[in-house]
Amino acid sequence: MTSEVFVVAYESDDDAGLLAYAINRATKDGAALKIVHILEWSPYKFLTPQEIEERHTRRKQEMLRAQEIIIDPAVAKAAAAGVEATGELRYGTVVEQIADIAARSSAAMIFVGRSGSNSISARVFGSVPLGLAQIAPVPTVIVP
Amino acid sequence: MNRFIACIALLAGLGPVAAMAQGIDETINRIFADYTGWYVGLIFADLPGTNFSWIALWLVVAALVFTVYFGAIQLRGFAHSISLVKGNYSDPNDAGEVSHFQALATALSGTVGLGNIAGVAVAVGIGGPGATFWMVIAGLFGMATKFTECTLGVKYRNEFPDGHVSGGPMYYMVKGFAERGLPGGRVMAVLFCIFTILGALGGGNMFQANQAHAQLSGVLGDYPGWITGVVLAIVTFTVIVGGIKSIAQVTEKVVPFMGVFYVIVSVIILLMNWDMIGWAFGQIFMGAFTGLGVVGGFTGALIQGFRRAAFSNEAGIGSAAIAHSAVRTKEPVTEGYVALLEPFIDTVVICTMTALVIVITGVLNVDAETGLYVWNAEAGRISTAGEVSGVALTSAAYAQAFSWFPVLLAIAVVLFAFSTMISWSYYGLKAWTYLFGEGAAKEVVFKVFFCLFIIVGAAANLGPVIDFSDAMLFSMAVINVIALYLLMPIVKRELASYIARLKSGEIRRFK
Numbered sequence: 001m002t003s004e005v006f007v008v009a010y011e012s013d014d015d016a017g018l019l020a021y022a023i024n025r026a027t028k029d030g031a032a033l034k035i036v037h038i039l040e041w042s043p044y045k046f047l048t049p050q051e052i053e054e055r056h057t058r059r060k061q062e063m064l065r066a067q068e069i070i071i072d073p074a075v076a077k078a079a080a081a082g083v084e085a086t087g088e089l090r091y092g093t094v095v096e097q098i099a100d101i102a103a104r105s106s107a108a109m110i111f112v113g114r115s116g117s118n119s120i121s122a123r124v125f126g127s128v129p130l131g132l133a134q135i136a137p138v139p140t141v142i143v144p
Numbered sequence: 145m146n147r148f149i150a151c152i153a154l155l156a157g158l159g160p161v162a163a164m165a166q167g168i169d170e171t172i173n174r175i176f177a178d179y180t181g182w183y184v185g186l187i188f189a190d191l192p193g194t195n196f197s198w199i200a201l202w203l204v205v206a207a208l209v210f211t212v213y214f215g216a217i218q219l220r221g222f223a224h225s226i227s228l229v230k231g232n233y234s235d236p237n238d239a240g241e242v243s244h245f246q247a248l249a250t251a252l253s254g255t256v257g258l259g260n261i262a263g264v265a266v267a268v269g270i271g272g273p274g275a276t277f278w279m280v281i282a283g284l285f286g287m288a289t290k291f292t293e294c295t296l297g298v299k300y301r302n303e304f305p306d307g308h309v310s311g312g313p314m315y316y317m318v319k320g321f322a323e324r325g326l327p328g329g330r331v332m333a334v335l336f337c338i339f340t341i342l343g344a345l346g347g348g349n350m351f352q353a354n355q356a357h358a359q360l361s362g363v364l365g366d367y368p369g370w371i372t373g374v375v376l377a378i379v380t381f382t383v384i385v386g387g388i389k390s391i392a393q394v395t396e397k398v399v400p401f402m403g404v405f406y407v408i409v410s411v412i413i414l415l416m417n418w419d420m421i422g423w424a425f426g427q428i429f430m431g432a433f434t435g436l437g438v439v440g441g442f443t444g445a446l447i448q449g450f451r452r453a454a455f456s457n458e459a460g461i462g463s464a465a466i467a468h469s470a471v472r473t474k475e476p477v478t479e480g481y482v483a484l485l486e487p488f489i490d491t492v493v494i495c496t497m498t499a500l501v502i503v504i505t506g507v508l509n510v511d512a513e514t515g516l517y518v519w520n521a522e523a524g525r526i527s528t529a530g531e532v533s534g535v536a537l538t539s540a541a542y543a544q545a546f547s548w549f550p551v552l553l554a555i556a557v558v559l560f561a562f563s564t565m566i567s568w569s570y571y572g573l574k575a576w577t578y579l580f581g582e583g584a585a586k587e588v589v590f591k592v593f594f595c596l597f598i599i600v601g602a603a604a605n606l607g608p609v610i611d612f613s614d615a616m617l618f619s620m621a622v623i624n625v626i627a628l629y630l631l632m633p634i635v636k637r638e639l640a641s642y643i644a645r646l647k648s649g650e651i652r653r654f655k
Contacts, residue, residue, distance in 0.1 A: 043231055043243035046400060048383075049570035052242050052250055052470040057307035059240045091240030 004031040004108040009098045009128065010074055011037070011113060018113040018143040019074055023081045025141075031108065032084040035074045036101050037066055041091040063089055095131030103137045110140040177608040180615075184608070187615040187622075196447045199618045203454040206625045207285035210292050213632055214639065218287035218484050224646075225481040232655045233478065241472035244482045251467035251483065253399045254567030255490050257560035258355055258535070259456030260406075261553070264498040265537040268508070269525040271448025272517055273424070274431025276499035278449025279456075283491025286459030287484040292628050295480030295635045296320060297465030298473065304582075311469020312571075313462040313624045314578045320631040332623050333578070336462065339619040340575035341590075346613015348568025349594060350601025356561040357602040359535060363554040373602030376562065377595040384569050385591045399563045402556045403494065410497035413545040417504045424503045456495060457487040461617060462624035466571050475651065477642040480635070498538055505544040507537060569594050 006029075008022045019035075026033050039062055047055065071087035078085035090097045102110050112129050129142045188197045211218065227233060228244050267275040293313070300319040301311025314333035321329030357372040414421055432449075433442055458464060464486060468479050502508065509518040509527040518527040528537055535557060542549040569591065576590040577583075645651045 039240060041240050043234070043239070044245055044249075046249055046253075047242065047246050049250055049254075049467060049470075049567055050384075052247065052467075053308050053310070053570075055240075055242045055470065056309065056472060060307055062240070092236075 004029060005105050006031050006033050007098065007102045007105065007107040007110045008033055008035045008074075009038075009094070009110060009112040009132070010035050010070065012070055013073065015113040018111060019077060021141075021143045022111040023078050023083050025109075025111070026078070026083045027081065032086070033078050034101065034105055034107065035071060035078065035085055035087045036098060037070050037087070037089055038094040038097045039063070039066060039089065039091045040094060042093070059091075094128050095135060098128075098132060099135050099137055107138055109138055110136055112140060112142055114142050114144050176612060180612045181608065184611045184615045187618050188611075194443065194447070196443070197451065199621065200447070200451045200454045202625065203289070203460045203621055204282055204285065204450050206460050206628065207282065207287075207289045210288035210628070210632065211285050214288055214291065214636065216288075217291050217481075217639070218284060218488075221291075221481050221484065222488075225485050227653075228478050228482050229485065230655070232653050233651065234654060236654060238472055242470055244471060244473070244478065247468050247471040247479065248482050248485060249400055250567075251464050252403075252486055252489060253563045254463065254467060254571075255456070255458050255486060255564075256399070256403050256494060257564045258352070258557065259452070260490065260494045260498060261538050261557065261560075262355070262535040263452045263456050264495045265502060265534050265541075267448040267452035268499050268502050269528065269533045269537055271445040272431045272526060273427040273499065273503045273508075274429075274433070274442070274445030275449040275452065276428045276496060276503075277432035278446045279453045279495055279499070280449075280492050282450045282453030283457060283487045283495065286453060286457050286487040286491065289459040289625075289628070290457075290464055290486050291480040291484040292632055292635050293460070293462060293465040293624065294468040294483035295476045295638060296628070296631055297469040297476075298471065298479045299476035299634070299638065301469040309470045310574060310577070312466035312574055312578075313620075313627060314575065315469075316465070316631060317623075317627045320627070320634060323634070324630065326630055332627060336620060336623045336627075337575035337579050339616045339623065340462070341572050341579075342613055343617035343620055344568040344572025344575070345594065345597045347617040348571065349565055349597050350613065352561040352564050352568075353598045353601035354605075355535070356558045359554045359557040362536070363551060368603070370599055370603035373599035376565070376602060377598040379562070380565055380569065380598055381591075381595045383566060384594070385588060399559055402559055406556065407494060407497055409542065409546065409549070410501050413501050413542065414497075414504065416545060420504050421500075424500055427503055428499070452495070453487075453491050457490040459487050460621045460625050460628070462620050463568075463571050465624075466574050467567065475642055477635075477638050480639075501545075502537065502541045505541040507541045507544065565598065 006022060006026055008019065010019060022033055025031070066089050067087070071089060075085045075087045088101060090101070098110060098112070101107075110132060112132055114129055129140075132140045133142075187199055190196055191198050191201065229248060231243060231245065234243060264276075264279070267279060271278075296316040297311045297313070300316040301309050302315055303309050313336050317333040317336065318329045321327070321332075353373055353376055354369075356376065357369045360372055361367055361369075431445055454460075464483055468483050471479050471482075473479055507529045509529065510516070511518050519525075520527040520531065523531070523533070525533060528540070530536075530540055532540055535553070539550045539553050542553065572594060573587060573590055577587065580586050642651070
């Protein structure tokens, strides 16, 4: 019976280091992992009529793809290491959604990768780790 | 990819052909006028003893009927419309689907355009400032028409197994009529689709290309229209056939920005002349009932205002029902609520801004002794600074405050024309696939056809052809409004049920 939940803000398999660290911590603490992938989406993004028509189909395809390529392998990796893990996919703003999931699942900690923090856009607009540092409801670990 | 490049080369190669075609303008015009003139005359015929076309009255009366029938839904539902657009009632689990805001923004990018810039200048130029008052009134009533058609559009749309959706008047004509046990739905749907295809090629394409070229050659100096046509056709081709979404996305982003920027500049000009705002409203109200010396007086102002509103916001034409039908919602009425904001933004806000700036900047010549507007009998409109009309009048008015504005306006007109073309290519395609069936090959035929018409529209001076396609656009309204009258009890039932569930808390607010 695991007592704590750790949320992993998982972008892709480029975050292998992040996932390995989270699995390691979860094993030591006897915690479960909630591996979360957010598909960036704004309800205010402008779409052409054609894109509007196809949106529902594309959304289904995007979710299926993300589930198969990103979430499922990560969950399997954690399970193989003997850690209880679940996956969750969501559309929205990454930082807001991760914080929301952490709050809703009463997570003890959030793990996030540092990837992309050095890009120019991250410096101007802020990156996911920086955003989480500001609004995360629980302690957040930034994995280099 | 090679086929794609070959198609672009083919389009570019058509330029000189289009140039040669200029020489046969006369012949085409004559043949078209001979065979279709009677129909154009019929659609735009004036009511006996007036210079008010029956089609404008048809749309205004429809708007009035829907306003009364739905108990002024545009007033009592306005706040709820805003809540829906803000996403207050959107289920967070539906994130990633088309939001109400997106459906509204896309539909708006199809209607905000030349009507708001050139059309208003024409109305104020002929009907005087009072035309603005009647334009706003017609826009406010038109909100009820959009509510009705877009609710039906969502209710009777087709959802295909792969998840994509198609909706519009042709679907509610067939399914709605069947539900009410009414005959003729299929015939009306086919007629509507034919009118939509021809309207899309004309008003939604050739007219736009023609005006874009007129505006560009006004700024850059005169040059052959086929050059504008080929460039626009290639860009449109890459978007609608080549699926190069980045161009469309850029346009879709720039167009709303242009719209907002246009309103901001207007507000700045109004604030710069804040001491005249009261006077301008006085002119609009007085002009609405007296005409202020404009020939035609009260009726002149009323006719121009009503006509421009009807032509600008497309309420009743049926195009909005196609645009709004793909939104993700379980409640068709919610999209009706959202769509009613369209005439408000298009006509009540943007058109009024244009009109106020034209009045305030003093580009309409006033007789210093009588205080009445000087009538230019030869041109059939109020005498203006530089004796210009249409887009040029709007441009002159804004240039009074900002000398750089005409260049920006030229860019805006081209972008507005382009986004209108993208929207209408879609409406035309939906009508096309309804008639001939879905399928990649069939769709490409229409899309290529559409791109060729852009070149023709920009290169040639085909007055009667464009008149005919305008007549087609309003023929859509004739068919669509009849269907709306027959199906409005269904909308009323939907509305009553929705309001009841909203009050009981069954439909819940998420934010």
